[in-house]
Amino acid sequence: MASIPPPTLGPLAPPPRLMMGPGPSNCDSRVYAAMSLPQVGHMDGAFIKIVDEIKAALRYVWHGISLRGGRRGNRVVESG
Numbered sequence: 001m002a003s004i005p006p007p008t009l010g011p012l013a014p015p016p017r018l019m020m021g022p023g024p025s026n027c028d029s030r031v032y033a034a035m036s037l038p039q040v041g042h043m044d045g046a047f048i049k050i051v052d053e054i055k056a057a058l059r060y061v062w063h064g065i066s067l068r069g070g071r072r073g074n075r076v077v078e079s080g
Contacts, residue, residue, distance in 0.1 A: 040047045
């Protein structure tokens, strides 16, 4: 039997498209940049800092309305 050589594949580089349908839609380039960053766990100090910054920004937008809730999202586990 003759062996078949493997195909040579180049990098995947689809052309840019503007998706206007009900399915997948285009994301802003900042979203793609953020998705390429390393992940941060919900118990990480960096994550808590980010959540605190978001809460401060939302308080500014909502004119000081209190935002209730824990920092880490696992209040049930920590309370019990």
